[in-house]
Amino acid sequence: MDAATITTWMNEIAGAVRAERDYLIQLDAAIGDGDHGINMTRGFDAVVRALAQEEDGTPGKLLTLAGKTLVSSVGGASGPLWGSALRRGGRALGDAPTFDDEKLVEALEAALASVVDLGAAVLGDKTMVDALQPAVTTLRREVDAGTVLPVSLRRAAEAAEVGMRATIPLQARKGRASYLGERSVGHQDPGATSTALIVRALERTVAGSQ
Amino acid sequence: MAMRKFLNDPEQLVKEALVGVELAHSDLLRFDRENQLLISKSAPRQGKVALISGGGSGHEPLHGGFVGVGMLDAACAGEVFTSPVPDQMLAATKAVDGGAGVVHIVKNYTGDVLNFKMAADEAADEGIKVEAVVMDDDVAVQDSLYTAGRRGVGATVLAEKIAGAAAERGDDLAAVAGLVRHVNERARSFGIALSSCTPPASGKPIFDLPEGEMEVGIGIHGEPGRRRAPLGTASEIAELMVEAVISDLKPASGANLLVFLNGMGGTPQIELYLMFAEVEARLSKAGYKTTRSLVGSYITSLEMAGASLTVLELSDATTALWDAPVNTPALRWGV
Numbered sequence: 001m002d003a004a005t006i007t008t009w010m011n012e013i014a015g016a017v018r019a020e021r022d023y024l025i026q027l028d029a030a031i032g033d034g035d036h037g038i039n040m041t042r043g044f045d046a047v048v049r050a051l052a053q054e055e056d057g058t059p060g061k062l063l064t065l066a067g068k069t070l071v072s073s074v075g076g077a078s079g080p081l082w083g084s085a086l087r088r089g090g091r092a093l094g095d096a097p098t099f100d101d102e103k104l105v106e107a108l109e110a111a112l113a114s115v116v117d118l119g120a121a122v123l124g125d126k127t128m129v130d131a132l133q134p135a136v137t138t139l140r141r142e143v144d145a146g147t148v149l150p151v152s153l154r155r156a157a158e159a160a161e162v163g164m165r166a167t168i169p170l171q172a173r174k175g176r177a178s179y180l181g182e183r184s185v186g187h188q189d190p191g192a193t194s195t196a197l198i199v200r201a202l203e204r205t206v207a208g209s210q
Numbered sequence: 211m212a213m214r215k216f217l218n219d220p221e222q223l224v225k226e227a228l229v230g231v232e233l234a235h236s237d238l239l240r241f242d243r244e245n246q247l248l249i250s251k252s253a254p255r256q257g258k259v260a261l262i263s264g265g266g267s268g269h270e271p272l273h274g275g276f277v278g279v280g281m282l283d284a285a286c287a288g289e290v291f292t293s294p295v296p297d298q299m300l301a302a303t304k305a306v307d308g309g310a311g312v313v314h315i316v317k318n319y320t321g322d323v324l325n326f327k328m329a330a331d332e333a334a335d336e337g338i339k340v341e342a343v344v345m346d347d348d349v350a351v352q353d354s355l356y357t358a359g360r361r362g363v364g365a366t367v368l369a370e371k372i373a374g375a376a377a378e379r380g381d382d383l384a385a386v387a388g389l390v391r392h393v394n395e396r397a398r399s400f401g402i403a404l405s406s407c408t409p410p411a412s413g414k415p416i417f418d419l420p421e422g423e424m425e426v427g428i429g430i431h432g433e434p435g436r437r438r439a440p441l442g443t444a445s446e447i448a449e450l451m452v453e454a455v456i457s458d459l460k461p462a463s464g465a466n467l468l469v470f471l472n473g474m475g476g477t478p479q480i481e482l483y484l485m486f487a488e489v490e491a492r493l494s495k496a497g498y499k500t501t502r503s504l505v506g507s508y509i510t511s512l513e514m515a516g517a518s519l520t521v522l523e524l525s526d527a528t529t530a531l532w533d534a535p536v537n538t539p540a541l542r543w544g545v
Contacts, residue, residue: 025412025414029412029414029416029417031433032431032433033291033409033416033431033432033433034291034409034412034414034416034432035289035290035291035292035409035411035412037412038289038411038412039289039292042289071295071296071297071328072295072296072297073295074292074295075266075288075289075292075293075294075295075321075325076266076288076292076293076321077293077319077320077321077324078321079293079295079321079324079325080296080321080324080325080327080328081324118324119320119324173358174320174358175320175358176319176320176358176431176433178351178358179350179351179358179361179429179433179436180433180434180436181351181352181436183434183436183437
């Protein structure tokens with residue numbers, strides 16, 4: 001995997017959040033303020049534009065740039081959370097022109113750690129952590145077991161989607177949905193939903209290149 | 211159904227509105243288009259502590275309407291209901307710092323807190339003294355280790371005025387930030403919605419409110435409240451708001467109060483005055499003295515119908531700071 005993997009992944013995410021924009025808005029309107037689809041689309045469109053202007057960056061540099069772009073263009077909670085996550089992931093990839101399966105897992109572990117540090121959310125709080133953490137844990141386990149990467153990523157994406165659906169019966173304890181108290185129960189978390197899209201986009205990126 | 215809004219392109223609404231603010235109030239402030247900031251014409255002033263705030267747009271006149279003299283030095287405008295980004299807050303901090311430090315007044319929403327935190331860290335790296343204070347006065351939300359905590363709502367307006375006056379008279383950074391904290395500690399708010407609102411970018415009302423019902427315990431982003439209830443009379447609703455605020459604030463007996471009856475954007479002033487009378491009667495019956503008041507739409511949720519009540523327990527010091535001159539687009543007296 002190399003710089004093109006990162007660029008393709010970001011393009012895939014931009015396409016996915018644009019396609020699901022109205023669905024994310026609808027989920028967010030139920031328990032938040034209805035702007036999640038708009039913010040994620042604005043952010044990843046900006047990332048695609050920023051990466052298109054970057055001629056010859058390393059994968060780490062591109063992922064860091066993607067994170068910085070999100071911080072500067074999204075706002076809300078998603079901007080700092082995903083922005084810091086991708087920056088930390090980019091730093092974990094280092095300066096090498098390519099990266100292997102192990103490095104990819106390390107980058108995603110760093111991204112998860114960043115989200116948990118900044119957002120102070122844990123599993124079960126009805127946030128993006130509910131999708132991201134199972135995805136990263138699954139990916140780590142599969143890669144350590146020697147599973148080929150496309151299969152590992154498919155299982156990680158499935159774990160993210162299971163975690164995403166598991167947010168439905170939860171009462172939110174972090175983020176804007178927490179203001180609703182018990183009324184947040186019965187709705188799927190928009191942040192966990194976009195997170196599952198982001199993991200699924202990575203799976204497609206890697207599957208398409210191998 | 212088409213939105214009944216004055217729009218050209220929803221994506222340009224915030225910028226286009228800020229152009230209007232600058233044109234209407236060019237004596238007081240200027241619009242930094244690149245960073246989407248409103249900056250006081252009098253900033254930076256050497257030796258004066260500067261105050262900035264910011265947040266999503268759609269709450270007008272908050273925050274840009276409070277930029278001028280005796281209140282905020284700059285306001286960062288995000289997209290509608292979306293926190294601004296750290297680049298904006300950093301640019302605002304640098305634009306207004308007069309060497310005495312900058313107070314960040316942050317409403318307690320996850321996004322606002324995270325973005326302001328990133329900006330404060332970067333400002334500190336560049337050698338600017340920043341004190342951030344997070345406002346969380348909304349009693350509708352339970353505060354515990356297991357929630358995002360209470361929201362920052364009406365008390366933000368009062369904190370910006372009172373701390374702004376303290377900065378104006380020359381208080382240092384710790385004192386100005388301390389006053390923001392004091393106002394936050396001695397004020398509580400509670401809001402009721404009679405309708406939803408429609409963010410221009412999505413074009414749909416955030417929630418559906420059937421006739422004859424109200425949302426109880428709302429914030430300022432059109433989000434549903436804690437519960438839904440049958441629409442009561444003004445008197446019943448006032449009772450609900452006063453009870454929620456006073457039971458949590460627990461003012462000293464016979465305390466002097468600043469009573470702020472705020473409209474959410476779609477409720478006419480005549481109804482706000484009616485509600486104020488209902489609220490004042492209850493507070494007075496409970497032995498409190500409403501020595502200062504503010505009635506009007508100052509922290510809004512687009513065109514939402516509804517109102518919020520904020521009560522601040524006053525001291526002689528905060529009363530004097532409230533009375534001090536202020537000259538901004540939305541609050542102006544003593545000048």
